[in-house]
Amino acid sequence: MRDQISSGWLGRLMTVFKKELRDHTRDRRSLLLALIYPMLGPLLVAVGLSIAGKTLQGDFRAQFITIPVIGLDHAPALRDHLQANNIRFMAAPDDKEAAVRDGRVPVVMIVPQSARGQDRFTVELITNLGRVDNLKVTARLLRTISAYNEMIAEQKARDAGLAEGYGVPIKIKRTNVARDANIAVFFYNMIPPLVIFMIFLGGVHLAIDTTVGERERGSLEPLLLAPVERWVLLLAKSGAAFVFTAITTLVNLAAFRLFMGAAVTASERLVAPPGWDVFAMAFVVAVPLMMIAVALQMSVAVITRSMKEAQIYLGLLPLIPALPGMVMVFSPMNPTDLNVAVPVLGQMLLINQLVSEQALDLGHVLIATTSTTLSAALIFLLAAKWFRREKMFVLG
C-alpha cells in the first residue's frame, strides 16, 4: 500500500478543482468567454452613451434648428417669435409626409392661408414620433409655439382689462429632480440586466465541458473509477465554473465602469457613472447570484444527453433572470423585505439600487444573500443527486 495517503475529501476536491482550472485556462473558448465577451456589452452601451452625449452636447435650446415650413408668411408674428427663439426656416419638400416618414426632415409646419390677419388659427405639424431625433426637434417647436400662445393670451387678457394671468389660468412650472442629462442615467440602468446576463453566461462553457462534455468524450468514466465521492467531483467542477463566472463578472463590471467613464468624459452634459466603489459593491452583492447561476448550469448540464442539448438549454438560461431586469429598466421596482427574498430578483433589485447610487439596506442585503445562497445550495444538491444516476456515466 502507498505510504502517503490523504484521505480527506477536501484534498480530492482541491485536486479536481485545480485540474479543471488548469485544463480550462488552456482552453481558448473558456478564456474568450471569461475575458473578451464580458467587454462587448459594456463597449456597445458605452458607444450608445457616447453618441447620446454628442447629441446633447451644449445647450440644445441655444442651438439653431431649421424647420421646413409652408405658409409661415401668413402668420408673421409667430414667425418672428420662432426666429427669436433660434428657429430658422426652409422650404418644405413636395412629398412632405413621405419626407418626414423617411426621416429626411424632422417635421413640417403648415400655416394655412386662412391664418392671414387672424388672431386664432390652426397650425398643422407633420411629425414622425417613431424617431428619437425627430422627437427632440418636434418637442422644441411645440414648446416654442406654446410659449407664443401663452404670450398672446396674456396680451389679449390685458387688452381686455382682465387681471394678470387670466388668459392662462394654469401655468406649469416643472422641477426635474432627476440628475442632469438623465439620458446617461437611462444607460446606467441597463447595467444590472446586462451584468446578470453575463453572470449566467460566464461559467456555462465550463459547466457543460466538465460534465456532459466529459461524458461525451469518454473521459468521465475513467474519472469515476477514481475513489472520489460523486458530490465532491461535482462541487469541484462547480467551483471551477464559479471562478470563471466571477472573473467574467469582474471583467464585465470593470469594463462598464471604464468604458462608460470614458464615454462621459467626452461630453459636458452627461453625468458620470457611479464610482468604482459602487461597482466593487455590486460584485460582492452578486456573489450569491454567481452561485445560483453555476448551480443551475450544473443541474441542467448533468441531465442533458449531449453537449448540443446542454448548449441549447443553457443558452436560454440567461434570458430568464435578465428579463425582469429589462422590465425594471422601464418600470422600476423598489426593494422590500418580501421581494428581495425572491432568489435572483433580490440581487437584481440591490444592484439596481447601487447603480442608482442609493444606499443599500443591510437587512435587504442579508435577506437576499441568504435566500439566493440557500436556493443555490438546494439546486446543487439536486444536481449532485442527478450526477449519481447511472445514465450520467455510461457512454452509449
Added chain:
Amino acid sequence: MSYGSVGNRCDVRLMIEIENLTKSFELVQALNGLSLSAHDGRVTGLIGPNGAGKTTAFRIIYGLLVADQGRALVDGVDVAQNRMLAQRQLGVLPDVRGLYSRLTAREHIRYFGQLHGAEGAALEADIDELVERLGMADFADRLAKGFSRGQELKVALGRAMVHRPKNLILDEPTNGLDVMSSRAVRALILEMKADGHCILLSSHIMSEVSALCDHLVFVSEGRAVATGTPDELRAQAGVDDLEEVFVRVLGKHVDQGEATP
C-alpha cells in the same frame, strides 16, 4: 522491475469475484446470473460476442453500475457497499480511453495519482518510473491532443497503474493498436501477472487470449456458458484452435437459446 509487485500481500481473498450478477437496462437484460472469479497471479479472460455483457460486468466491478441482483467483490470488499475502498484496489483500462486533450501525459498520471491520495516526491518518482516502463519519455510532457492510439493507451495504462493497484481490469487492451504496440502491451500484461497481480481482461483477438490467459470465461447473453483453462476448453470442444472453441461453444449456446421457448 519492482513496480506494483504484490508478492508480500497478506489479504485472505486477493481477487475479483462476481456472484450471480443480473442487470437490466429498460428492456435489455444485460447480465443474467453471471458468476466468475479471477485469481492473483493469473490472467482471466472474459470472452464473448459484442453485447454479451462483458462491459456491464466490468462496470459493476469497478463501481460505475449497481447490479440488480448478486454482488461483486474486490479483494473481499463488496463494491456496492464500499465503492471507494474497492476502487483503491483496482486499476482499470476502460474500452474508451478518454484523455483530456489539454493535459500532458504526465499531468494525466499525476492527476489520477493525486485522486488516489498520492502526493509529493513519492508520486513524482512513481510517475517517472511509469513513464520509463511504458516507454512514454518522448511524449510525456506533450498535450494529449493528437496522440496516436498507442500513445493514448500508454497514458491510460499509466493512469490505471499509478496507485499500484492489486487488481487490473483491461477492456480490449490492444484494440486499435499496431503490431509493435500490441506486443508491448502483451509483454506488460505478462510482467504484471508475474508480479502477482490479478488481471481480468476482455478481448476479441483469440490469438491474444490464447497467449495471455490462464483461465477463460465464455459469456453469452449475460451469463457464463463455459469456463476453464484454454487447454481444458480445447479438450472439451475437441479442437485445437481457440477461435473454433469460441465458435462452437457460443454457437451451441445460441442454438439452445433459440430452441428454448
